[in-house]
Amino acid sequence: MLLxxxxxxxxxxxxxxxxxxxxxxxxxxxxxxxxxxxxxHAINVTDGSRAVMRMSSLALCRLLLDIGLEPVLQMACRDRNRIALQADLLGAHALGLRNLLCLTGDPVRAGDQPGARPVNELESVRLLQLVAQLNSAQDPVSGLLPDGGTAFFAGAAADPQSPSWSGLQSRMRRKQRAGARFVQTQMVTDATALRRFVDEIAAPLGLPVLAGVFLLKSAKNALFINRVVPGANIPQRLIDRLAAATDPAAEGVAIAAEQVASYLEIAQGVHVMAIKAEALIPRILAQAGLAPLQPAAGLEHGDHGLSAAPPAPAPAAVALGREVSS
Structure with missing residues (x-):
């Protein structure tokens, strides 16, 4: 449980x-x-993000465990009723998964199969409540679970740049009361908004925050994200910076590294998203001044150096991939 x-x-x-x-x-x-x-410390596996059909998050999380990595199982409510959600939670626990991020899920109309029927019996707050009941070895309908309960470490998502501050406050209070023990945010581009969220909402609730950092590959990529990702609002100043760069890919890495360094002065951690360019994440972290968790000198896995970072191992020739579209 490194996380x-x-x-x-x-x-x-x-x-x-x-x-x-x-x-x-x-x-x-x-x-x-x-x-x-x-x-x-851990790797999130998305669950039907943007309502696009992909392999089961639960299955991939188990495969990550098999190669010695700690997963965070993202679980969205959109496609399953409470019976299916409880079945998957019990199965995930039996397979060794402990970290959870409880989500409502993106609307079906945003995805590649808009004719699919959503379920949406629960949403993220009620899913957190369900997890808390299972952690107490309780079936919410019939009482004590005869074959034992779970021990999940459950987290919640948040958007510090939400246009409704009162709504954000209310929803985070509900998530904390429902059992959330940490917060991973959506992409953050405004450090002032992040600081306000941490100081005025998360910290009073005792919730550690991992601030979302999203690798932008070009101005075109940023515009695409703004168009298709629910809630995304990449500011024009970053789009202009990418457009003016002679090497937009390197500029995107530099922007992400600056955000990591800045956000770690505000929040307890960062959550780095680099779709189809995960090999660049070590470069981002090293450029932000972080050292590996387990460098050659022999620190225990989980120790994180904040100075004297070695050069990032990601090679210069790493391909950034095409624009995010699925």
């Missing part, structure tokens, strides 16, 4: 994110995750 230990100790907590494959072969996704082994 839980890092958050409990107060040291900088670093997570990243991978997206399950659109097919039955997970090898490329597992290779991308393995490259992050010495740089992050």
């Amino acid at each position: 839980q230990q890092a958050l409990a100790s107060g040291q900088p907590a670093i997570t990243a994110e991978v997206t399950p494959p659109r097919g039955a072969d997970p090898s490329r996704t597992l290779a991308a995750a393995a490259a992050l082994r010495h740089w992050v």
Whole structure:
């Protein structure tokens, strides 16, 4: 439980994110995750993000465990009723998964199969309540679970740049009362908004925050994200900076590294998202002044150096991939 230990100790907590494959072969996704082994405490696996059909998050999380990586199982409510959600939670626990991020889920109309029927019996707050009941070995309908309860470390998502501050306050209070023990935010581009969220909402609730950092590959990529990702609002100043750069890919890495360094002065950790460019995450973290979790000198896995960072191992020739579209 490296993530839980890092958050409990107060040291900088670093997570990243991978997206399950659109097919039955997970090898490329597992290779991308393995490259992050010495740089992050845990790796999130998205669950039907943007309502696009992909491999099960639960299955890929188990495969990450098999290669010695700590996963965070993202679980969205959109596609399952409470019976299916409880079944998957019990199954995930039996398979060794402990970290959860409870989500409502993106609307079906945003995805590649808009004719699919959403379920939406629960949403993220009620899912957190359900997890808390299972952690207490309770079936919410019939009482005590005869074969034992769970021990999940459950987190919640938040958008510090939400246009409704009172709504954000109310919802985070509900999530904390429902059992959330940490927060991973959506992409943050405004450090002032992040600081206000941490100081006025998360800290009073006792919730450690991992601030979301999203790698932008070009001005075109930034405009695409603004258009298709619910809630995204990349400011024009960053779009202009990418457009003016002679090497937009390197500029995107520089922007992400600056955000990591800035946000770690405000929040307890960062959550780095680099879709189809996960191999660049070590470069981002090193450029931000972080050292590997387990450098050659022999520190215990989970120790995170904040100075004398070695050069990032990501090679200069790493391909950034095409624009995010699925």
